[in-house]
């Protein structure tokens with residue numbers, strides 16, 4: 001089995017020996033690196049930003065290089081500190097403080113990061129939302145979290161519901177045509193008036209700071225709650241997995257609306273005091289390579305979909321750029337095809353280091369390390385200090401090469417602490433005593449490398465984004481033409497999976513191209529573009545259990561031309 005190996009590259013990584021670290025590493029030792037180890041006062045935004053200015057002399061160092069086609073800006077650590085202080089003061093002026101949920105819904109920009117850090121400095125809980133969400137998705141999240149405020153831009157204002165009882169303040173970054181409406185505040189004017197100094201709200205390690213919504217196989221998206229304590233893991237994985245060194249220029253391509261864009265787009269780089277690149281605008285292969293070249297990016301963290309798109313754009317484009325600055329390349333979000341790893345070796349002369357984790361784990365759990373041989377197709381090995389294993393349904397650890405539940409011994413520093421207002425959902429993850437159940441299946445080989453096999457539930461992973469089939473189905477049946485709907489992930493060479501919907505039409509509707517486009521648009525507008533089906537197939541009737549649940553596994557078998565298996569629970 002798996003004989004292909006990519007040897008360690010020359011260099012001097014932060015983590016010298018995986019085996020030694022596994023045997024000796026203790027999280028308690030990492031805690032000493034933080035100022036709260038002596039003061040007992042905790043705020044992750046202080047440790048990530050202010051401390052670099054006030055205690056480490058990095059005030060004039062660039063923290064953020066922002067660029068999009070219309071704007072290029074370099075922001076120092078001191079400016080990050082002062083601007084986030086200002087926003088903290090703005091929030092306080094409006095009575096917003098500890099424990100309150102403040103959402104951010106806007107395209108990437110320096111203002112987004114300042115607002116985010118300001119929320120955390122007042123002890124608030126930040127809820128970043130991906131800018132592509134449409135009104136329905138925004139409403140679900142704001143309502144569930146009982147958000148009191150949101151930071152947004154004029155272009156996105158239409159998607160923010162005006163009838164939510166808790167939502168009192170809308171901070172508008174930019175002035176809409178026709179001026180500000182009720183409850184809307186001018187972000188820039190407020191910032192200009194605010195002091196660049198603030199009193200940080202100090203708290204406890206276990207105080208919440210981040211609420212991220214993620215999809216499951218049933219029900220509405222759930223609010224995954226993270227606490228300040230996660231910094232221990234963000235810092236140490238930043239050192240050993242991202243292999244960050246003091247002078248590095250680091251680029252994480254993920255949007256801050258997803259967990260990667262926060263844990264590894266904000267915390268890990270800033271806790272390690274490096275310079276981070278953020279690129280706005282749309283994906284274009286030549287722009288991406290140019291970003292690496294122009295900013296001399298050393299460490300680059302991206303996703304399989306992006307690598308596959310770059311691969312698809314051809315090797316000639318790569319040759320137009322000097323990418324010799326790249327030292328370390330990483331990938332997360334979905335299975336990284338061995339073919340992509342081989343391509344990376346060929347065009348960048350670099351190994352792409354796959355790693356595995358989830359919104360719920362808050363930080364990286366399994367990874368390939370620079371000091372370790374890579375077996376293309378494997379996610380690597382558990383982080384020192386974290387015990388991940390393959391277990392059966394009773395919690396027994398399975399021997400190598402047996403497929404089972406990918407599970408993590410609880411707790412670990414950046415583990416989620418709650419599902420917002422839904423303890424039952426939270427407990428489901430921990431229903432096997434002592435373990436966190438990921439919902440993924442995998443196996444471990446004889447050398448301790450983990451190999452991803454698939455999701456155990458029906459959650460779809462399209463271009464690295466998690467989409468719950470139930471949400472899409474619910475939206476589809478809201479359309480007047482759709483009687484019932486079943487949604488599955490269909491394997492796709494570029495996107496990993498695409499969303500395919502099977503629907504049955506209501507009486508009197510005729511299946512046409514126009515209707516298809518209309519239904520797809522309906523989901524795009526109601527949920528999000530990435531959640532809309534790319535394919536729709538019409539059937540007279542969908543396979544259902546006697547209790548009325550759509551049998552997605554039967555749809556999947558139809559799609560793949562596989563046997564449908566046990567149909568004993570299917571209605572007539």
Ligand code: WT7
Nearest residue numbers: 332333334335355356357358359379440452466
């Ligand atoms: C799910 C989590 C936290 C990263 C962004 C996604 C899949 C993640 C890998 C990998 C195969 C992977 C899993 C996981 N996944 N990394 N290296 N190989 N699959 O976070 O949206 O919470 O999704 O993404 O299925 O459970 P997320």
